[in-house]
Amino acid sequence: MADAKVIRVGDDYDVVIGHGVLEQVPSLVPDGALRVLIAHAPVMTAVAESLAEQLTARGLQPTLAALPDAEAAKTSAVAAELWSLLGEQGFTRSDAVIALGGGATTDLGGFVAASWLRGVPVVQVPTTVLGMVDAAVGGKTGINIPEGKNLVGAFHPPAAVVCDLDLLRTLPRADLIAGLAEVVKCGFIGDPEILRLAADPDAATDVDGDMLPELIARAVQVKADVVAADLKESSLREILNYGHTLAHAIEQVSGFAWRHGDAVAVGMVYAAELASRAGMLEPSVVEEHRKALQTLGLPTAYDDDSAGDAAAAQARWEALRTAMGRDKKTRGATLRFVVLTEVGEPTRLEGPSEELLRASYDAVVG
Ligand SMILES: NC(=O)c1ccc[n+]([C@@H]2O[C@H](COP(=O)([O-])OP(=O)(O)OC[C@H]3O[C@@H](n4cnc5c(N)ncnc54)[C@H](O)[C@@H]3O)[C@@H](O)[C@H]2O)c1
Numbered sequence: 001m002a003d004a005k006v007i008r009v010g011d012d013y014d015v016v017i018g019h020g021v022l023e024q025v026p027s028l029v030p031d032g033a034l035r036v037l038i039a040h041a042p043v044m045t046a047v048a049e050s051l052a053e054q055l056t057a058r059g060l061q062p063t064l065a066a067l068p069d070a071e072a073a074k075t076s077a078v079a080a081e082l083w084s085l086l087g088e089q090g091f092t093r094s095d096a097v098i099a100l101g102g103g104a105t106t107d108l109g110g111f112v113a114a115s116w117l118r119g120v121p122v123v124q125v126p127t128t129v130l131g132m133v134d135a136a137v138g139g140k141t142g143i144n145i146p147e148g149k150n151l152v153g154a155f156h157p158p159a160a161v162v163c164d165l166d167l168l169r170t171l172p173r174a175d176l177i178a179g180l181a182e183v184v185k186c187g188f189i190g191d192p193e194i195l196r197l198a199a200d201p202d203a204a205t206d207v208d209g210d211m212l213p214e215l216i217a218r219a220v221q222v223k224a225d226v227v228a229a230d231l232k233e234s235s236l237r238e239i240l241n242y243g244h245t246l247a248h249a250i251e252q253v254s255g256f257a258w259r260h261g262d263a264v265a266v267g268m269v270y271a272a273e274l275a276s277r278a279g280m281l282e283p284s285v286v287e288e289h290r291k292a293l294q295t296l297g298l299p300t301a302y303d304d305d306s307a308g309d310a311a312a313a314q315a316r317w318e319a320l321r322t323a324m325g326r327d328k329k330t331r332g333a334t335l336r337f338v339v340l341t342e343v344g345e346p347t348r349l350e351g352p353s354e355e356l357l358r359a360s361y362d363a364v365v366g
């Protein structure tokens, strides 16, 4: 096994990043656990079974639960099924959950751990780039409801996060690239060196090279520094939500046909357009967003499918505008956006006018 990198989140837990680090998972299950739920993405069944064997060899009692794929896992029905399973199996407060999969799996697994007996330990084992750099780190857990994305959830920091880069070998390229949107986000909000490194798309997407682990580690470091200072998003943590106001609306309105990372890419261009039109950001930095994202193969425009139908286009905008009103940064009727004044300098834009919201949207509609 090549050297693993370990990033500590505050005084709380480690994020282990490297090839072959999956074997560390059993030793990271907190002492005192007897029963361990492995909630996993369907594609991770073989990995989950092998992990279960390792846990059994250590005297633990694993239970496997294959979740529905992707966003279909993040529902109250799936959470309720797992609560029943934990109840049937007699999981106590010293028992633990392992979430093994992409961000949807770690969000759901984390939420079940947060809510079972008001909180049992969770070891997060992300298997997508997005899960490694973002979803599994920082303790935001949650599910979707018909009214919106991530509207129910809890802050529940993990006991450990294990990012085994070997698992990325089977990840479809489109999902790998979507995960890089959150890496680019970290470049724009906190570590501009990421943007320089990510300008080489071949290196950035090579699972066996040195660049992807470097990008993953840098993005985790940005997130670790932020959540260590402001776990519950009283203020600073909002910067991790850069691009997410429109992104979550796009995901919701498309019925989750859009990948989260792809939507975040468009959402960042939208936030940059807003800031530029509000006189807070140089237009050249808006173009820098488009270039950084397009270089990696990420979308920078939203195709609203209205094909010249003005009424359909207006209805789509209204649906997105309603969904943006449910963003967690909104206060009362006031929309609040994370925007930049320059690369690496995030701030907030509060209560932009409807005209500004719409003009910036028109600038990102493909
Ligand atoms: N809690 C947070 O802080 C946070 C941060 C960012 C994103 N998120 C959430 O994360 C979710 C997006 O995560 P995602 O992009 O990982 O999507 P995902 O979990 O839906 O996974 C994408 C696809 O990849 C498949 N997959 C996962 N790992 C694989 C592997 N190693 N090989 C082959 N296929 C694999 C999955 O089965 C799925 O079909 C969204 O729900 C988003 O809201 C949460």
Ligand SMILES: O=C(O)C(=O)C[C@@H](O)[C@H](O)[C@H](O)COP(=O)(O)O
Pocket (backbone or CB within 6 Å): 134, 138, 140, 149, 150, 182, 233, 237, 238, 240, 241, 244, 328
């Ligand atoms: O960790 C955070 O804080 C983030 O905002 C990270 C985001 O990338 C992530 O998508 C998060 O789930 C969004 O949270 P929400 O509070 O807007 O639902």
Ligand SMILES: [Zn+2]
Pocket (backbone or CB within 6 Å): 134, 182, 244, 260, 264
């Ligand atoms: Zn995100």
